[in-house]
Amino acid sequence: MVDISLIAMATGFVLILIGLYGALTNGNLLRMIVAFTVADAGVNLVLVSVGYMRGRTAPILDSAVPAAEAVARIIDPVPQALVLTAIVIGLGVTALMLAYAYRLYEAKGTLDIAKFSELKW
Amino acid sequence: MIKRVIALTLLAGLGLLFLGLLLDYRPDTDLNLSARYYAERTAPDLGAANIVTAIVVTYRGLDTLGEVTVLFLSATIVGLVLALGRRRGQAPAGLAPVGELLTTGSRMLTPLILLLGAYVFVNGHLTPGGGFQGGAILASGILLLLLADPLRHFSHGLISAVESLAGVFYVAIGLAGLVWAGGFLDNRILPLGDLGALFSAGAIPVIYSLIGLKVGAEFASMLASLAETEEL
Amino acid sequence: MILTAMTLFLCAAMIGAALFAVLGRSLPIAILAAGLVSLVASILFLVMAAPDVAMTEAAIGSGLTTFLFFFVLGRVRRGEND
Numbered sequence: 358m359v360d361i362s363l364i365a366m367a368t369g370f371v372l373i374l375i376g377l378y379g380a381l382t383n384g385n386l387l388r389m390i391v392a393f394t395v396a397d398a399g400v401n402l403v404l405v406s407v408g409y410m411r412g413r414t415a416p417i418l419d420s421a422v423p424a425a426e427a428v429a430r431i432i433d434p435v436p437q438a439l440v441l442t443a444i445v446i447g448l449g450v451t452a453l454m455l456a457y458a459y460r461l462y463e464a465k466g467t468l469d470i471a472k473f474s475e476l477k478w
Numbered sequence: 479m480i481k482r483v484i485a486l487t488l489l490a491g492l493g494l495l496f497l498g499l500l501l502d503y504r505p506d507t508d509l510n511l512s513a514r515y516y517a518e519r520t521a522p523d524l525g526a527a528n529i530v531t532a533i534v535v536t537y538r539g540l541d542t543l544g545e546v547t548v549l550f551l552s553a554t555i556v557g558l559v560l561a562l563g564r565r566r567g568q569a570p571a572g573l574a575p576v577g578e579l580l581t582t583g584s585r586m587l588t589p590l591i592l593l594l595g596a597y598v599f600v601n602g603h604l605t606p607g608g609g610f611q612g613g614a615i616l617a618s619g620i621l622l623l624l625l626a627d628p629l630r631h632f633s634h635g636l637i638s639a640v641e642s643l644a645g646v647f648y649v650a651i652g653l654a655g656l657v658w659a660g661g662f663l664d665n666r667i668l669p670l671g672d673l674g675a676l677f678s679a680g681a682i683p684v685i686y687s688l689i690g691l692k693v694g695a696e697f698a699s700m701l702a703s704l705a706e707t708e709e710l
Numbered sequence: 711m712i713l714t715a716m717t718l719f720l721c722a723a724m725i726g727a728a729l730f731a732v733l734g735r736s737l738p739i740a741i742l743a744a745g746l747v748s749l750v751a752s753i754l755f756l757v758m759a760a761p762d763v764a765m766t767e768a769a770i771g772s773g774l775t776t777f778l779f780f781f782v783l784g785r786v787r788r789g790e791n792d
Contacts (some may be wrong), residue, residue: 363718368721370496379732381485391744397727398751405760413671415759416529424521437760438533445610446767449552452700455782456556462786473618530762606761614769702782
């Protein structure tokens, strides 16, 4: 039987590829940003699946997981803490991209990236 | 067409790389050294039941301080970029009325949403959740208000006051840890209490509440900046 | 066993929604599909014993991000089909 962390990791990689494909082939700024958020979800999925171990539980101590048994019962908490950070920063980055996309639209009246040719060489 | 071919070639290379990683991956059967340290030492040293919270707030507290700073910067830049060249004095375009249901619903739900957000970050050291989740919930309460009345003006002064005060207290608590406990952002400046009680884990609930307020204010300022472009 | 089946189902749903988000014709539906990817990802995080991450992804990834997109989309009505 395949471990579920392997399935999730494969899905994460596929999501990264789908997102990058969308960002590379679409001409519309908003569509590129949507594709980036899909790739973002994929990266987070890969990171969380690295920390998963079969048959173990979440890293929270309570009556079900006493502190003394924690080492044998919980999964790796470090990737989770990292992904927590990554998701929050991801929203900051997305908001920044959207604000710039809006400003570019205001300047040119279009979202087509091919029309922004000032810096092209 | 040639662009698509180049993109697909690049992605195929990346995909091969990922495939290699995937085929080589063997899930761990035991915790690695740092995870084992966190699992063993969190309860006796810090008194926090949620180990992820302990890592985010205390073990890696400096990273979190940097993270909220990055978030603050991006909220500021969003505000700056959107405020550039804003034309004033134009009457807003004719907006459809939002309807009785949304207005009444938002009036009833907003206090409950804010309460839920506060609950989530106050209990961050015991249950899943914490400052970031609670802050996002607070911001979604603000979002509901914006949806019910798109032309509502949020006081940017109030938002930035909450944001800066939370930031100042966050750093002040970190410095207090330097003086009265083991180091910057050490949570043992307050008593550790019993594992699992609301008032436990030293300064972790206080710090996470401040993070919650700060993150909530930052998200709210991003949303308000974007919503105010309506009047252009 | 049931976890594996559920994971497979969720992963298939995510890939389907991601393809829709990237290749779909209509931009509003693409944004909603990207939000759906995040939402299903948060369920998957819960299955993988990461409740903290699941909450964050549900509140931020699928909630606030989608709304930010719609705020901007409402302002750039004409550029939608570029």
